Amino acid sequence: MIDLLTMHNFKAFQHTELRLGPLTLLTGLNSSGKSSVLQALALLRQSYEAGDLAVAGWLREAQQAGLATSVANQGFLLNGELVGLGTGEDVLHEDFTEDLGPDERPPIRLGVTEGPYRYTWTVESEPEQNLLPLLDVDLPLTSEGPSAPAGPEAHTPSFLTAPxxxxxxxxxxxxxxxxxxxxxxxxxxxxxxxxxxxxxxxxxxxxxxxxxxxxxxxxxxxxxxxxxxxxxxxxxxxxxxxxxxxxxxxxxxxxxxxxxxxxxxxxxxxxxxxxxxxxxxxxxxxxxxxAQRGSLVLLENPEAHLHPQGQTRMAMLAASAAAQGVQVIMETHSDHVLNGVRLAVKQGGLTPEQVVLHYFRGNGTGAEIVSPRVNADGRIDQWPAGFFDELENTLDQLIG
Ligand SMILES: Nc1ncnc2c1ncn2[C@@H]1O[C@H](COP(=O)(O)OP(=O)(O)O)[C@@H](O)[C@H]1O
Ligand SMILES: [Mg+2]
Incomplete structure (x- = not known):
């Protein structure tokens, strides 16, 4: 399971570390960066599936070839089956902070932590490119496995290979x-x-x-x-x-x-x-x-076109998948989905620790994220302004 996603200079994110759980809800205003989180994961997966993302075996090959950092024909494949993100210019966070030399371009970095293992890929933000060239990879090594005598191998993160x-x-x-x-x-x-x-x-x-x-x-x-x-x-x-x-x-x-x-x-x-x-x-x-145990399911607005009761049940379904070992990350605008997840926790289907909530309140210049927590009774510890408070706000005006 992915525990943490790090995004650096990626779209709306200057530098963000986002905790992920068995069931993660991404909520918040339009254009606040929710879909970009799913896109970051899909981008890694898409690059890996196309053979463009250096993982296991790379270190040995690189050593044999005498390469220190950059790896030819490897990197982030921006446009493919899962996502079409455009060019490096589109993806590079516009408000980057790096001090750069005349010919230098700011790096874009995505990192994923799975349990004790941390994987990081850094690419160059070539403005016109569709494949952003890999500058550096940081992968945990294993000394085990059949090819160990030939040199160090890197672990392959399971989110790249699992269903x-x-x-x-x-x-x-x-x-x-x-x-x-x-x-x-x-x-x-x-x-x-x-x-x-x-x-x-x-x-x-x-x-x-x-x-x-x-x-x-x-x-x-x-x-x-x-x-x-x-x-x-x-x-x-x-x-x-x-x-x-x-x-x-x-x-x-x-x-x-x-x-x-x-x-x-x-x-x-x-x-x-x-x-x-x-x-x-x-x-x-x-x-x-x-979905099988260990797989990753990314859902963008799964509640679309469902009536409120259906939305709640859909959330219970996703919670059931998470309870069976599937990592579910979903972007939602629905308080019924949130309530379905709270109900799943209250009914014992999920532990409070298995649910991660993020509220994105983007202000147009980057993402700001608040992460309320749900307790065993399904209650939420904080309700930042804009976090599913519209019903209350409207009722106040109707009743007042
Ligand atoms: N290269 C970039 N630099 C800075 N912000 C960006 C960049 N690309 C996209 N954005 C911002 O990201 C937001 C869109 O993010 P998205 O994940 O699609 O939002 P949503 O929360 O609606 O899913 C917009 O505010 C857009 O301005
Ligand atoms: Mg979106």
Missing amino acids: FQYLHADRISPAQFYPRDHQVAIGRSFLGVRGEHAVNYLRHHGEDTVAAGPLRHPKAASDSLISQTAAWMGDLCPGVDIEAVAIKGTDVVSLSYGFQGTVGATKRRRPGNVGFGLTYVLPVVVACLS
Whole structure:
């Protein structure tokens, strides 16, 4: 699990150290830096997956090649499957503090701590570049493992190799058909940043068993992923059940929703005819239910298009995933999501220590972060101005 993320000269962050927990909520004003936190992690992952991020084995190779610091063709890949951040000029924090020589550029640094291990990557902020060249890596060494006699190896951080999901705020909208990309959905078990592979994943993995524990919905027909997904979806939208089928001879899968018809029999309906929220939240439900212990799930506004009760239940689902060893980091504007998490703690689903709250109150020149804590009763120790106080503020005016 990632315990700490350090961002230096990265977008809105001049220098920020952010504690992360099994379940982390990023809240706060628009444009205050919440998504940038998810982007920092996705950027590392994207660079690693493209082979651009020096990790294990690098030190030995570098030593053999007589390299001290810079590593050719390695660095932060700004534009890829997970994030498109533009160029070095876009990513470099505009208010950097380094004193620089005439030809020097300020460094951008991202660091991750997992338990006792700390990993840091420093790149050069080339203004026009899409791959920001690596200047330095700082990785913990291991003297164990099969290749140890050849020289020191570096640990590979587990968030780079463990199963991973990242769902953007902008997700799939209701459609009759969804792509059937075997390589992404089945080979890599990735649902897509817009959740576009969730339906195909469900079609292929529908009979997989959801791990025993709080993720298993007590009212589901069975432990299978499809039944569990249908049961949780039923909580978010009462009375619904879902079906994902491949269309023979095509590259698409179709999704249909069933509702208990007024005449008793279940009536099947196309996604376009059942409302936006259901389709929008499906990838979130599949991401939580299919996540394995040790995996990382990044969710941007998972509450979008859900009614308040559904938002609370969605938070309970995410809390259940966290309780089963999945690290969940989500950006949210919803007090119902916050309350769902508080309820999960009060009901004993999560310990207070497992929940990390951050409130970003960006002032346009950088991120300022306050981190309220939740106690075992689900109570919160501080309510900084702007932190989910709008209901109270409005009521004051209505009643006063
Ligand atoms: N290179 C940069 N230097 C300084 N601030 C930046 C830079 N790039 C983006 N920002 C700021 O980051 C904020 C957007 O952050 P984002 O994470 O998208 O916000 P949100 O909290 O809405 O998810 C904006 O205020 C923007 O001005
Ligand atoms: Mg955002």
